[in-house]
Amino acid sequence: MTQQPDSGGHFGPYGGRFVPEVLMAPIEELEHAYLEARSDPAFQAELAALLADYAGRPTPLYHARSLSERLGGAQIYLKREDLLHTGAHKINNSLGQALLARRMGKKRIIAETGAGQHGVATATVCALLGFECVVYMGEEDMRRQRLNVFRMRLLGAKVAAVSSGSRTLKDAISEAMRDWVANVGDTYYLLGSALGSHPYPMMVRDFQKIIGEEARGQILKSAGRLPDAIFACVGGGSNAIGIFHAFVPDAGVALIGVEAGGRGDAAGEHAARFRGGSPGVLQGAFSYLLQDEDGQVSSTHSVSAGLDYAMIGPEHAWLHDLSRAEYVAASDAEALAAAKLLSRTEGIIPALESAHAVAEAVKRAPASPGKIFLVNVSGRGDKDIDIYRENFKELDEA
């Protein structure tokens, strides 16, 4: 099977370009500039140098012996994207796209953010490369991720509060798109996940596929063979597609995406698109979408802001339909418990998003002796300390 979209940006039936006409020419310009940069060795060399010296690549692959022993089954390896500068995999993409923006002669970068990790990564690269930076963030997410809001401001970015709709990631993307429509001349929209109109899902995937390329070599070296299963959390799906990509041709490697199961199965209580979602169009792409019978986008819930989005990236929709990847959901409670377990057994406090991937691996490990599991720890938990405190009150009182 091919891993490239067609010329219209379709992965099977999914993806495509569904944006107002005003944005079509800028999107074509972006696609053209990206394809040129992708095949330019000078661009790739500059990006590789920044990823190494500035972001801290390669990230380690760590054999979590203590966690594996506790679970008494599969051997669990962790891909430590949480050790990157700014604390999550998001910097891989922000660096790549900001270099592209510079190459295109743009002066101003806008971005959306949910958990704040993409906003922080973008504010960081804008400080580094000298761009004006505006980050759109839902008011509800600003409340739950206060630390990241301040971090972006300290880096010199403007954080624009979004008060429309559900005041979360979806509304931040709409507002960023409106800004882009109004400022197409000098502004670059640095989208943070493998979502939206073509070429974003392909481009973001390309900037994140280094995760899986590194991990594949690392696990062959340390375990002597490919893993049996890979676990990654899926909001839009950039860390997941990043670690999956290099393993898609390896038929023996199960690819497991973990969506946000939230508080339950009812509409509005979760963000598991393959549990009640159906194909639809939102913010530029055709993919699985949580929507009501009228085609209105449903509200979603997750304890983790970064997974709280109604649509999954189009390449995941395709991998799902091909049965090449499997998608499951972990609840808020399971993610919280997994975060605590990883903290206590390995001394690693994961981001709440990544804790969803850990949760599914934890669930399956005991019944999988002799198997090798690879879990993408996409980010670290510093930003989530307030939420962990709210949920582990007993620790504050101890």
Add this chain to the structure above:
Amino acid sequence: MTRIGQLFERLKRENRKGLIAYITAGDPHPDRTPSLVDALVRGGADLIELGVPFSDPVADGPVIQRAGDRAIAAGTNLARVLEIASKIRERSEVPLLLFTYLNPVLRYGLERLSRDAAKSGIDGCLLTDASVEEAEAYVGAMRAAGLDTIFLAAPTSTERRLKLVARYSSGFVYLVSRTGVTGEQASLSAAVGPLVQSVRAVTDLPLAVGFGVSKPGHVAELGRQVEAVVVGSAFMRIVESSAGAPELEGRLEAFARELKLGFGETA
């Protein structure tokens, strides 16, 4: 030919320009919309765009976003908008254009919509996020039911894109006055003139300009260049500020009449 095509032929014959009025169907309530449309028509609106509210309207500014939120809260969906259209059609031959986003239409079903829309007296459809690249199935379904499909042309559109917009459009081509979302503004962008020229070079279809048109002065300025102008947010601001008061119809009618004066004619 739909009522839209007939309208533009009549405008040409009578040597006058058209006023296209957008309203979000269902705001403040679906039962009220036919009476608001009556008022706009009395004020001189030549064509009505019925906005079908969508939860995530990326092409709309705050006024129409809020109108859509109110309409959804009042129970408006695509089926209800088609009922509204039927009611309007019982008493008026004003051309009706559905104006919305792709997702509610996909959910309803393309074939089903084209059939039901034609039956309800709808004349055409404009989907703001249906790019010409993705429009083939949609255009095929609508045309088969005898409905017009209208596409947007923007100041950023390349010549290649304008040709595709012209090819997929019927009835008229909708020119976006500026790079931005819907909403009122003080003066119109200088981009309109060159855009009108570029589109005329690729099509003989009538042209309408919208986005940011809110004053009789705009209407006067644009009326010299195109066959029709579209006003939306300025009407929806009146709907919002009147909050369902009995004088709402009167205010809409008066404002439509005032805009129409911009063309240098009385309604």
